[in-house]
Amino acid sequence: MQRTEIKIGGFGGQGVILSGYIIGRAASIFDGKYATMIQAFGPEARGSACSAQIIVSRDEITYPYITTPDLMVIMSQEAYSKFTPELAVGGTLITENELVVTHNLRKDLRHYSIPATRFAEELGKKMVLNIVMMGFTAAIADVVSVEAMRSAVKASVPKGTEDLNIKAFEKGYEYGVELLEKVAAGIQVS
Amino acid sequence: MHADPIGVLTGPHFIDGDHACSEGAIAAGCRFVAGYPITPSTEVVERIAERFPRVGGVFIQMEDEIASSIAIQGAVWGGKKAMTVTSGPGFSLMMEHIGYAAMTETPCVFVDVQRAGPSTGLPTMPAQGDMMQARWGSHGDYGIIALSPNSPQECFDLTIKAFNLAEQYRVPVMMMMDECVGHMIERVIIPAAEDIKIVPRRFYEGPKEEYRPYEPERDLVPLMVKVGKGYRMHITGLTHDEQGYPNMSVNTQGKLVRRLVDKLKVNAERIIEFKEDKVEGADVVVLTYGISSRTAIPAIEQARKEGLKVGHLRLVTVWPFPERRIAELAGCIKSFVVPELNFGQIALEVERCAGGKASVHLVPHAGGTVHQPKEIYSAIRKSLKG
Known part of the structure; x- marks a missing residue:
């Protein structure tokens, strides 16, 4: 059925929901797949660990909630502690490496991290860290095509900020591609 | 008749069921919404409030649900297509005016994004606990139509259908959504305006002196007129004769209420999907x-x-x-x-x-x-x- 369950975790204000929205929009509008996104409502959406859940599938999505996510993008320590136990065995974990210390990391996971905050600061706006993470995710995870992700970023960010956000996206994407090349060449990373 | 292109955002969208409902209403020609925002339906009126100024619509945030549910009926008699939007606790407050809409045969749409009850219950979580209330919640005998979407796409499509059915049969139509469908974000394809079928209000066009506001057509549904155009009108929740005037007789009650129930029964096969x-x-x-x-x-x-x-x-x-x-x-x-x-x-x-x-x-x-x-x-x- 090719159903991929994705959870984005961070704290309120980091652009967690927008990140989920970009993945879902990329898949369903620009990649011709199906996507269902569910936002977490309630106190967790306002300050502490918040999350967005997205299902991407080649077929129509019936059951709308995620149960065991295959892919997780984590941008805060609290989200790491709260959400990563849910990850599927052999799942993929993507973290922001200055915001998340991956203590007691499960051995079965494929883990990739990126200094997205630093890259965002170098671009002049810390706010775009979530878009750096999305570029990185596009490179690492085989869920949505990079072209679709790029189109979704352009279409989803506030008008006038497209160039900055695309730069942030490319930065994350390039870092991800290089990281995968290093992994393939057997070079020790992270 | 098809949709007015001014309100139709043709193309693919990645939006939630609540927003899709708003777009469906606008595409259907709804130009008046009164509501008292309540989770999980708030996004419907948020989008309406943002979009209406651009399409010539009026949104009023009312003092409560009781006022909202009767303001829309005033707007309908003034010539607009209208709806109100709520969830369980507000739906309970609207019951009296759902009966009024049924009795006065005012075509209008009630959107209920169901959350778990009873009472204030679980505001941000789904349920389907208002289904019987939608059918039987107001006192007396009457019929209504209720639709039940399972995706944001259907929140769009069925809201249009709800307005069309309301006009066709002059009944309140309930959009029975739930929190899951309302807050779920998926692809919604909005067709071109010319591909959206709209049922216009059915107006009486005969001589003014012969107009009888509650004289039914063959399908048991009476025709409306535009108020203010010189027709004699009387609209009341009291038992009324075909002229629209209160008439407290057993005969009039029998005839009127039987027709309110029968107009849904005889047309049921055409309505049911x-x-x-x-x-x-x-x-x-x-x-x-x-x-x-x-x-x-x-x-x-x-x-x-x-x-x-x-x-x-x-x-x-x-x-x-x-x-x-x-x-x-x-x-x-x-x-x-x-x-x-x-x-x-x-x-x-x-x-x-x-x-x-x-x-x-x-x-x-x-x-x-x-x-x-x-x-x-x-x-x-x-x-x-x-």
């Missing part, structure tokens, strides 16, 4: 509506894989109820399985229509989330053990 999947030759039919129609599919597929003959009957229109089809099926199958996010509302109707010919197995749920497919799967298995 359901979707069937492999019900022919089935031993068990899973009967669903709204979000439960999606959570049931993995359960049905699992049971079929194991060789069970399972059909799926999904109600798009819940009221009027597809009595005839259910009675027919009951004669051919062993059992119905009815998953609902309540403790048995539609299952009772299925039982009534099945008339003892097939057993009915409710899969109850208090709400707060949706069914796990395995709960529905177990019920399918159990229903065949008889």
Whole structure:
């Protein structure tokens, strides 16, 4: 059925929901797949660990909630502690490496991290860290095509900020591609 | 007649069910919304408030739901298509005016994004606990239409349908959404305006002196006029004659109320929409509506894989109820399985229509989330053990 369950975790204000929205929009509008996104409502959406859940599938999505996510993008320590136990065995974990210390990391996971905050600061706006993470995710995870992700970023960010956000996206994407090349060449990373 | 292009955002969108409902209303020609925003329906009116100034619509945030549900009826008699939007606690407050809309035959749309109750319950979590309330919540005898979408796309499509049915039959139409469908974000394709069919208001065009506001046409539905155009009008919640004036006689009451009930009965087959999947030759039919129609599919597929003959009957229109089809099926199958996010509302109707010919197995749920497919799967298995 090719159903991929994705959870984005961070704290309120980091652009967690927008990140989920970009993945879902990329898949369903620009990649011709199906996507269902569910936002977490309630106190967790306002300050502490918040999350967005997205299902991407080649077929129509019936059951709308995620149960065991295959892919997780984590941008805060609290989200790491709260959400990563849910990850599927052999799942993929993507973290922001200055915001998340991956203590007691499960051995079965494929883990990739990126200094997205630093890259965002170098671009002049810390706010775009979530878009750096999305570029990185596009490179690492085989869920949505990079072209679709790029189109979704352009279409989803506030008008006038497209160039900055695309730069942030490319930065994350390039870092991800290089990281995968290093992994393939057997070079020790992270 | 097709939609006015000014309100139609043709193209693919990635939006939630609430926003899709707003777009459906705008595409349908709705230009007046009054509401008292309440979770999980708030996004509907948020988008309406943002979009209406650009399409010439008026949104009023009212003092409460009672006022909202009667303001829309004033707007309808003033010539607009109108709706109000709420969730359980607000829906309860609107009951009196749902009866008023039924009695005065005011075409309007009530959107209820259901959350778990009773009372304030679980504001941010789904349920399907208002289904009987939608049908019977106001006092006295009357009929209404209720639709049950299972995706943001259907929130768009069925909101248009709700307005069309309201105009066709001059009844309040209920959009019975739920929190899951309302807050779920998926692809919604909005067609070109010329591909959206709109049922215009049915106006009387004869001589002014001969106009009788409550004289029905052949389909039992009377024609409306534009108030302020010189027609004599009287609109009242009291029992009224065909002229529209109060008439407190047993005869008038019998004639009026019978017609209010019958106009839905005689037109039921034209109104009712359901979707069937492999019900022919089935031993068990899973009967669903709204979000439960999606959570049931993995359960049905699992049971079929194991060789069970399972059909799926999904109600798009819940009221009027597809009595005839259910009675027919009951004669051919062993059992119905009815998953609902309540403790048995539609299952009772299925039982009534099945008339003892097939057993009915409710899969109850208090709400707060949706069914796990395995709960529905177990019920399918159990229903065949008889």
